[in-house]
Amino acid sequence: MRQYWWVNHKQTFNQEIEHQYLWSPKTSSNGARNRFYDNMRAANPGDLVLSYANQLIRYVGRVADFAFTAPKPSEFGATGAYWNNEGWLLPVFWTRLDPPIRPRDLLSLIGPLLPEKYSPLQSETGKGNQGVYLAAIARELYEVVRAHTRVDDVRLETGGANRLAFGTVRDELDDRVEDALRADLTLDDTIRNATIQARRGQGTFRSNVQKMENACRLTGITNPALLIASHIKPWRSCETPNERLDGANGLLLTPDADLLFDRGFISFEDSGEVRVSPRFDQGDLRRLGLGEHAWKQLGFSEAPMPWLAQGFSDSQRAYLSYHRAQVYIT
Structure with a gap:
C-alpha cells in the first residue's frame, strides 16, 4: 500500500532536489534513535513525498x-557538520508543483x-516543527495539497527509473570513494591498487575470501x-583498507x-x-529459484534447491x- 510522507529539509533542500534523493544520519547526534531518520528505512518504492522548505511546498517526489x-x-x-558521516540515502524523483503551496494559507x-x-507542522501556526525531517502523513493531507496545485503526473510516476536505480546510485557513490582513495597520498601504491580492485571483488580481496569460503552460501555452487x-x-x-581487503568481510555468491x-x-x-x-516480493524470489524458506511461505511443499546453513566464524x-x-531491509 502506498504511503505518504512530508520532509522538512530547508538546510539541504537545494542539494536533495537537484540530485534527486533524501539523506539523513542514522541516529541523532547523541547516538539515540530518531523516528524521522528511521522513517527513511520505512519508505517503499512508489511512496509519495511532499518537499517543504522556506515555508513552501514546491515539489512532490516519488x-x-x-x-x-x-x-x-x-x-x-x-x-x-555535526552529523555522522554515514547515513541513509533514499532515492526520490522530484517533480515541481505549479504553483507552490504555502501551508499556512491552507x-x-x-x-x-x-x-x-x-507532526511536520505546528497545527496552530503552520510553522515547521524544529527537528522534524521525514514524517508520515495521511493520504487525505496529501490530497488537500494536490487539489490546490498542478503536477505532471506522468512524469511523477515514471521519471528517473534508470537514473535512480540502486545499482546506478551505488556506483556513483563508489566512484566518489575510489576518487578519494586515488587522491590519498598517505596510502602505499600496492595497498591503494589492491583496495580499488576489491571494489569489484577482485585481486587480494577475492584471494582472501577464497581462503575462508569455497562455495555460494545459497546454492552450494563451487x-x-x-x-x-x-x-x-x-x-x-x-573505514580502512584492512576492512576492504579482509577475507572475513566477504562471501562467495552467485x-x-x-544482488539480493x-x-x-x-x-x-x-x-x-x-x-x-x-x-x-516473495513471488520474485520464487521466480529466481532461490529459497526453501520462500517456497514454504508461498505454500509449496518443495523448493527447487535447498539453502545451505553453515555457521560463520x-x-x-x-x-x-x-x-x-x-544493509538488510526490515
Missing part, C-alpha cells in the same frame, strides 16, 4: 528505491489532518567462474544471490540460516552484524 547506507553527500559541504484544511505525534566475491560490509562503507545480498533483500544469521526481507560474525543492522 520514492524510487529503498533507502540504503551511504556517506554524507559531498555537496552538503559544511551543512550538518491551515484550516491541513491542520485537522496533521498527525498528533511527529565453480569459481560462477561466483562473485561480495563484501558483507559494503566496500563504500568500510550473481543472483550477490548486496541490496539487503537477504542476510544471514550467525548460524548460517538465511533471513529474507519481508519487503521483498567469529571474524565473519562482526561484519554480518553490521549487514543485518545497516
